[in-house]
Amino acid sequence: MELEQMRQLDAIARRGTISAAAEELHISQPALSRSIRRLERELGQELFARTHNSATLNDAGQLAVDHARDLLRDERMMLDAFADLERRQRTLLVGTVAPAPVWHLTALTVERFPGTLLNPVTLPEDEVERRLMNRSVDLAITLRPQILPTMRSTQIMTEDLYAFLPEGHRLATRDTVSFADLDGESFLVLSEVGFWMGMLRRNMPRANIVEQADRSVFEQLVRSTELVCFVTNVTQNSRSGLERVAVPISDADAHATFYLSVLADAPQRVRDIYEWVDGH
Amino acid sequence: MELEQMRQLDAIARRGTISAAAEELHISQPALSRSIRRLERELGQELFARTHNSATLNDAGQLAVDHARDLLRDERMMLDAFADLERRQRTLLVGTVAPAPVWHLTALTVERFPGTLLNPVTLPEDEVERRLMNRSVDLAITLRPQILPTMRSTQIMTEDLYAFLPEGHRLATRDTVSFADLDGESFLVLSEVGFWMGMLRRNMPRANIVEQADRSVFEQLVRSTELVCFVTNVTQNSRSGLERVAVPISDADAHATFYLSVLADAPQRVRDIYEWVDGH
């Protein structure tokens, strides 16, 4: 008894005739007919009530189909379990303090390591570092390099913050602005910006920051309100078409340098990615 | 993916090495090795940690073995279900008023219908008839023939009752005895004698009847006590070696004629058996 016969039995039960099932299974009608006959011989039971041009399931056949589907269900479970396993093996967990460097990391590695999936987890810096050492993330993206001898770190990118002001804003014509200039205003900020959120709150204690989790809602609000928001040198938002101007922020805190870190004894495939990034 | 590979995986897990499993499966070592490699290719996972002369299950392999055993359990369930089905199909339910005619029926049919199992159910006569019409038994053995036009009946055998008396019993030298002669005595009777039990109680209202369900205990008691018991012309108990004599009982009730009955529209295999018996 083989699974192929169970698949055949299921197909016949679903399609109603041996011919239709044979077509579905991409084998000839005689081949399917013979295979089912072999199964009947092995089970010691006719599974179909046959006339010369029809074969319909009898009671034993229905019993066989029910059991066949149990087998196929378990086969599916097994294949799913292995598909999951493979996906997990292709996925690297990346702890990061901000989303942008993961985009960059993905862009850097996607063609060199096809099939590898980077699963970003945005966290506070100390938590990212802790998880790297925990091995609960494979890679870490932080604002400071190597803090332990068992780690390897390399600079991955810098990100510069701009105030994204409505064209009529009082600061829209400036060459640069500072957080001090902006403090007290109302801002619209995406929730998922990592460390930037805390940095903004620290530097503009009197600001009214409206968080928005949904990107499409956020973009609608940017279009339809006068709320100040932020972009960076790597923000891929199409800034054109909007009646806004991006003004560089002069404070040191508005310029972030990100480092990619990995444990020295990480699995080979993780170290391979680190080495690849380090060489660019 | 095929069940054969699941059997192979299970065998390797149980036996510890590919070589031992190959021997168990009656295939060559290379064949098994290749088959497992095919499975690994299909699952996209190595299942064994291999050195040049060993292959031990890794985590993925253990996962595969667990799932394989689920599949094999399903297969076993299916095969068991069909074995059951076949056994049920080979078994005919026989409702009977006494055990002896079923022995006779079995003897008559065993070589003509090999593989057919007769499963006797001893019941009161009206219940036997009711169940035949219910179709909850396939054949009926009763004391009277055909009571409905949809039934066919044929005489199957007669059974004559003898008092089986200790040699020193007051009636042991008689040529015949009657129930009247015996009434008031103590008797030992097997529980499973069907209608005979009720007949004895009716004909000997003052008798002290000791029922015994277990045949070996019964025979021990026959040997070691002076209790009167009964035998018939078809009782296969070895009457020799016992210090007892069998005396015919003269009453009409001590002579039973049994009829085999079947419904006219019973399944062919049931009617075949009836016809065979009818012809003898």
Next chain:
DNA sequence: AGTAATTACGAGGTACGTAACAATC
């Protein structure tokens, strides 16, 4: 006539066994 299933026959492919090889215990 057309559909659906079975039987016959020849061919092709797959997986087998034998043999050779490699490496560990």
Next chain:
DNA sequence: GATTGTTACGTACCTCGTAATTACT
């Protein structure tokens, strides 16, 4: 050296597809 697993190679078997046949709608 014995055991265990892998690779190479030739072969045999098994199942497939095509074609012919039967019978039912």
